[in-house]
Amino acid sequence: MSNLVVEMAAKALKLNIPLSVQLDLxxxxxERCIHCYLDHDDHxxxxxxxxxxxxxxxxxxxxxxxxxxxxxxxxxxDFFEILEHARKRTFCVKLKTNGVLIREKEADRLxxxxxxxxxxxxxxxxxxxxxxxxxxxxxxxxxIEAVRLLRKHGLLVTLANVLMTQNASDYxxxxxxxxxxxxxxxxxxxxxxxxxxxxxxxxxxxxxxxLQGVFRDGALVGNVEEFCAPPVNVDEEALDxxxxxxxxxxxxxxxxxxxxxxxxxxxxxxxxxxxxxxxIWRDSPQFKEVRSITLRDMPTCSKCTHGxxxxxxxxxxxxxxxxxxxxxQDCQKSYARTGIPSENFKARNASPQSFQSLKxxxxxxxxxxxxxxxxxxxxGVAARA
Amino acid sequence: xxxxxxxxxxxxxxxRALGDETMVMSATNSTLFTLDELASVIWEAADGVTPLDExxxxxICAQYDITPEVAxxxxxxLVENLAEHGILLLSDQPLAQSSDSHRETL
Numbered sequence: 001m002s003n004l005v006v007e008m009a010a011k012a013l014k015l016n017i018p019l020s021v022q023l024d025l026x027x028x029x030x031e032r033c034i035h036c037y038l039d040h041d042d043h044x045x046x047x048x049x050x051x052x053x054x055x056x057x058x059x060x061x062x063x064x065x066x067x068x069x070x071x072x073x074x075x076x077x078d079f080f081e082i083l084e085h086a087r088k089r090t091f092c093v094k095l096k097t098n099g100v101l102i103r104e105k106e107a108d109r110l111x112x113x114x115x116x117x118x119x120x121x122x123x124x125x126x127x128x129x130x131x132x133x134x135x136x137x138x139x140x141x142x143x144i145e146a147v148r149l150l151r152k153h154g155l156l157v158t159l160a161n162v163l164m165t166q167n168a169s170d171y172x173x174x175x176x177x178x179x180x181x182x183x184x185x186x187x188x189x190x191x192x193x194x195x196x197x198x199x200x201x202x203x204x205x206x207x208x209x210x211l212q213g214v215f216r217d218g219a220l221v222g223n224v225e226e227f228c229a230p231p232v233n234v235d236e237e238a239l240d241x242x243x244x245x246x247x248x249x250x251x252x253x254x255x256x257x258x259x260x261x262x263x264x265x266x267x268x269x270x271x272x273x274x275x276x277x278x279x280i281w282r283d284s285p286q287f288k289e290v291r292s293i294t295l296r297d298m299p300t301c302s303k304c305t306h307g308x309x310x311x312x313x314x315x316x317x318x319x320x321x322x323x324x325x326x327x328x329q330d331c332q333k334s335y336a337r338t339g340i341p342s343e344n345f346k347a348r349n350a351s352p353q354s355f356q357s358l359k360x361x362x363x364x365x366x367x368x369x370x371x372x373x374x375x376x377x378x379x380g381v382a383a384r385a
Numbered sequence: 386x387x388x389x390x391x392x393x394x395x396x397x398x399x400x401r402a403l404g405d406e407t408m409v410m411s412a413t414n415s416t417l418f419t420l421d422e423l424a425s426v427i428w429e430a431a432d433g434v435t436p437l438d439e440x441x442x443x444x445i446c447a448q449y450d451i452t453p454e455v456a457x458x459x460x461x462x463l464v465e466n467l468a469e470h471g472i473l474l475l476s477d478q479p480l481a482q483s484s485d486s487h488r489e490t491l
Binding site: 002004005007008011012015017019059062063064087090091092093114115116117156 | 396397398399400401402403404406408410412415417419
């Protein structure tokens with residue numbers, strides 16, 4: 001992340017501005033991915049008018065980065081009407097899609113509308129593996145064709161590769177495929193529980209040996225020694241640190257208007273059908289509670305040797321029952337990364353080797369080096385989630 | 386340096402005010418810029434129909450302690466810099482919203 005992006009995020013935090021929002025337009029999807037955390041039904045999606053009004057509210061509230069996701073976004077017949085409105089309100093729009101419904105016409109339209117980037121899920125370089133994960137025959141060919149079309153039209157594309165037992169050995173080839181297609185590559189080993197709390201899909205997570213292999217892949221993590229270094233001491237600064245941007249400068253809105261700190265943090269804070277977006281953001285007791293929590297307030301994690309360097313996700317901790325508690329999945333990550341068990345591990349008196357639901361942080365290449373312009377305009381490089 | 390009279394925000398950008406600054410991202414190459422308070426004033430006023438010298442006189446010199454000559458010279462340099470990055474359009478004539486950039490974007 002460039003210095004400029006970091007500066008902007010710090011300023012947004014100070015001003016209590018929701019700099020970044022993920023808006024899911026629908027949970028309906030034309031694929032049935034085995035690891036998906038959503039159901040695929042329509043329980044009363046926001047109408048076109050409601051979404052446009054929400055976009056207006058979000059623009060007025062200061063939202064800059066707008067990630068439009070789903071479900072499959074192109075399942076909404078009004079998708080381009082919504083996107084056009086978002087661009088008229090000058091959001092920096094990122095899209096997440098499987099690309100199956102993208103043809104020449106759609107690619108051309110996305111380019112014309114000034115979409116910043118498009119992320120497409122590719123689970124393997126092998127069509128049969130990808131299609132088995134999506135449960136949609138032909139989806140690999142269609143998604144790859146979409147990548148080619150989008151690149152042909154000059155759009156930035158990222159191949160998102162979710163790591164699971166079915167494709168654990170394929171990520172290097174998917175990375176090579178991304179390079180061949182002139183696309184970026186993102187490895188996402190995070191299998192999240194379903195939004196209804198069902199944790200059964202966590203069994204799809206790869207085993208620890210595979211994870212350790214990923215953590216020690218310099219092509220992914222950069223400096224392996226640094227990435228896998230033993231944890232540093234938890235000092236006063238670390239104790240006052242905020243966990244992540246969820247609820248601080250970022251939030252998530254569901255197709256039904258429910259607002260949460262993050263797509264991975266399903267703490268209900270309000271609904272935009274009943275309350276203005278900005279009022280939920282500023283005044284929701286739940287948001288205020290999330291914002292009040294620092295490492296110091298976490299009884300277990302504040303005493304943990306990994307406290308200062310852990311990638312603890314407050315949403316996963318919440319889904320495990322306590323947003324001030326440890327996220328066991330992240331404890332497992334810290335162990336896989338450093339070989340040193342966390343306090344939570346010790347407290348549970350468990351053998352880390354036996355856990356199957358290991359998770360990782362998202363890993364991606366660093367953005368290009370930024371250039372600095374003096375005086376009245378500062379130029380940087382956009383962070384791409 | 387040519388003294389362009391009219392300036393308009395490109396629509397091939399993403400932009401948002403952040404306090405007294407403005408974030409602007411080029412949709413063509415995802416380069417992010419921030420404009421400081423004075424640059425943000427010019428950016429906001431760049432509607433394509435108000436001459437730059439009028440913007441400087443009414444929005445800058447009327448609000449800030451700066452001479453019109455210095456302010457206009459700085460403003461010219463700024464808008465040319467922004468135009469080089471494709472996020473601002475310059476013209477000797479008023480710029481309608483149906484500019485090439487607008488058609489390209491919407």
